[in-house]
């Protein structure tokens with residue numbers, strides 16, 4: 001008889017929620033991760049008392065009170081409000097696009113003036129049938145916002161010209177006619193007090209975890225330990241890349257510890273011109289209102305993904321969607337394996353969505 005009910009591959013949020021919920025239902029779980037830590041991409045490294053978001057800045061936000069209460073039952077969240085600033089060749093603009101931005105761009109003071117300005121620019125561009133991302137963006141918000149706040153950032157992010165990117169990437173562009181720099185519209189947002197590691201530590205409390213343990217280094221032996229495998233790694237890797245590799249966009253993070261208290265006065269500053277090679281500078285202490293004497297900043301550089309690099313953003317174009325559907329079919333025929341999470345489902349999930357997805361899977365699996 002197997003030693004465990006579940007072998008959970010991946011100690012990210014999806015795997016940790018599943019492990020927690022299965023344990024709560026009296027099941028015995030073993031969680032493994034190939035990394036040296038739990039938490040997956042939400043993991044923070046402590047530098048000089050500052051929680052550094054090692055795999056990119058993470059801000060929790062949701063409209064779902066149940067999910068908000070769920071995460072707060074493991075660790076209390078602060079009220080951090082994401083209000084990024086854009087730096088375009090040294091000019092500063094508030095994001096998301098709101099009355100502050102419109103004042104900074106055109107010195108307009110009322111919603112009526114701002115609306116008229118956008119409409120005038122959209123009309124001037126005269127694009128009725130957008131054929132690429134550039135045309136789509138201009139047809140939605142006009143030339144100024146596009147040129148200063150969208151073009152450079154998007155081109156760096158995707159490594160391609162906006163005229164070569166499909167229009168569907170931008171379905172709509174949120175424009176807000178109030179003086180409100182809150183990036184998210186969700187009712188709840190914040191950062192765990194003391195960092196994200198507290199969240200996964202809470203979820204995994206009392207559960208056996210083996211780190212530095214790659215499922216594929218010992219697949220047969222590890223699978224034999226449990227009745228069911230819960231797999232949250234890359235789906236193409238699970239099937240030995242038999243239908244080819246799924247593609248991702250990756251990021252490179254350059255962390256610096258600075259001997260000063262406050263570098264940029266905000267957690268997130270986007271660099272929206274085309275020339276600056278990075279897309280953002282993150283100053284981590286501001287997520288938790290830190291008062292440490294030093295600070296840690298991270299320059300974020302988008303990069304092409306090559307095998308071995310961290311797979312961050314799935315490229316959900318036609319080609320990759322077709323490849324994924326082949327893997328999905330194989331997954332449906334696997335016995336005693338549950339697939340879940342951003343890598344196994346090859347989709348971008350925010351944290352609240354990944355938690356919601358794991359909770360849903362648990363309910364279905366346990367017939368509740």
Ligand code: FAD
Pocket residue numbers: 009010011012013014015032033034035039040041042055056057058059060061213214215216232233234251312313340341342343349350351352354
């Ligand atoms: P992961 O966190 O990737 O966990 C999967 C785990 O499986 C990893 O730890 C990996 O090491 C392990 N694993 C994989 N293969 C194996 C194997 N063979 N053997 C053993 N272990 C294995 N969401 C928000 O809500 N707000 C944000 O601001 C936000 N910012 C983000 C910024 C970036 C740059 C990125 C990439 C994502 C961001 N997200 C954000 C999304 C968030 O990171 C995800 O929703 C969440 O982390 C996904 O959890 P997961 O468990 O599915 O995957």
